[in-house]
Amino acid sequence: MDVFILSLFLLTIRGVSAQTVIEPQNTVVLKGSQARFNCSINQAQTGMIWLLNGRLVVTIQQTEVKISNSRFAVTNLTSPGSYKWEFIINNVVRGDTGQVTCQILDEVAQISTLSVQERGSVVIIDGNQTATEGVQKTFQCQAVGWYPEPTVSWSVNGVGVNTCNNNSVAQGNVFNTNCTLTVTAAKSSSVQCLAKVPAMSTPDSNTVFLTVETYPYSTAAYKRTTEVPKASTRDQTILIAVTVAFSAAALLFLLIVLIIICCRRKREKSSYEEEVRRAQLQAQHRSRARGDGHGHDNRGYARDGHYGDNYNGGVWHTNQSNKHQRAYPMDDYNGPRNHRHLTMV
Structure with a gap:
């Protein structure tokens, strides 16, 4: 009876002192990727096994490692005071979904959950x-x-x-x-x-x-075009004012140019008409000076005490008419001495 109590006490002490840990507790990965799990205990050990959904896939002994499939691998991460191995599943498939178990000899098994998802x-x-x-x-x-x-x-x-x-x-x-x-x-x-x-x-x-x-x-x-910001409205007002000012200046300039042109043309026209009148007067004076006019001087005209060349005993003969004009001698003429006849035809 005392031996049984002693054995139970020793097992309790060992269970408290030896702690097996698996990480992560749950993992979710995509199909075709890797899944990694770490299992460790704080005491030196000589062996470990890994199971996937209850199927033995890895056996680790002191001098030998056995792996059932090339998709699985293990890495020794043991350090002083920690017995630790990493279990790797490569190219995971939907069938790997389930439990991943780490079992250290003479210790309680530790279980993690693996979930494999698919990307479409x-x-x-x-x-x-x-x-x-x-x-x-x-x-x-x-x-x-x-x-x-x-x-x-x-x-x-x-x-x-x-x-x-x-x-x-x-x-x-x-x-x-x-x-x-x-x-x-x-x-x-x-x-x-x-x-x-x-x-x-x-x-x-x-x-x-x-x-x-x-x-x-x-x-x-329509709403966007009507809802114009205030700054834009101000800018448009300034632009319109500048445009109107320039337009008014341009119109004023054109008006001044038109007035100048009209005055110049009027002055040129007056000068032309004056030249025409002057030319006409000069032509008339030259014509009279040469005697080229249509009329002729009256040859019956006589200066005081003289008679014309065509005087013949009181009668003047002219080339302009077949009629005879009666002439009186100066001695018989009691009227004014100075008398002129000018006939223009």
């Missing part, structure tokens, strides 16, 4: 789109071949949008998820669909572009 594809079916401002457009995103069911979200110009209607369907051992986004075209934007599972640190995404066309008759465009 993400694509926006509609691709790039063009819309008139104010019109609603719909984008449909498909996340295909994911496990477990992925979280799908949207972002517009880098800002998250919480208006996504998820619709997931299980196909075999994966999920296909459709997500629809409806946006109102306000400005040209980048539209991004994002999908992820817990094993991923950053989501996968697909990006398309929404091009917004603005027409003059659209309501939004």
Whole structure:
């Protein structure tokens, strides 16, 4: 009886002093990646085994290591005061999901949980789109071949949008998820669909572009054109004032030029008419001086006491008429002595 109590006491002391630890307790990885586990005890040991879902895959003895599959590997991390090994699973598959067990000889087994997830594809079916401002457009995103069911979200110009209607369907051992986004075209934007599972640190995404066309008759465009900032209105007022001032100066300059041209033409016209009149007067004077006029002097004219060459006994004969003019001798003429006859034809 005393021996049994002593043995139980020694086992209790050993259990308290020896502590086996496995890390991490739970791990989630993507299919095709690595899974790593550490198992350690604070006492020197000579052996350790690793089991995956209850199947022995690694045996570690003092001088020998046995591995059942090339996908598995171990690394000795033992240091003074710590007996420690790392268990590595390469290229994990969905079948690896389950329990990973570390068993040190004569110690209690330590268990960790492994979860293997799958990354699928993400694509926006509609691709790039063009819309008139104010019109609603719909984008449909498909996340295909994911496990477990992925979280799908949207972002517009880098800002998250919480208006996504998820619709997931299980196909075999994966999920296909459709997500629809409806946006109102306000400005040209980048539209991004994002999908992820817990094993991923950053989501996968697909990006398309929404091009917004603005027409003059659209309501939004009219509002933008009418809602002019105060600074712009002030600048436009200054511009209009400067334009009006320059226009007025230009009109005044043109008016002055027109007045100068009109005065110059009037002066030139007056000078021309004066020259014409002067030329006509000179021509008339020259004509009279040469006797080239149509009329002739009256040859019946006689100076005091003299008669003309055509006087013949009181009768003057002229070449301009067949008529005879009666002439009286100066002695018989009692009228004024000075008498002239000038006939112009």
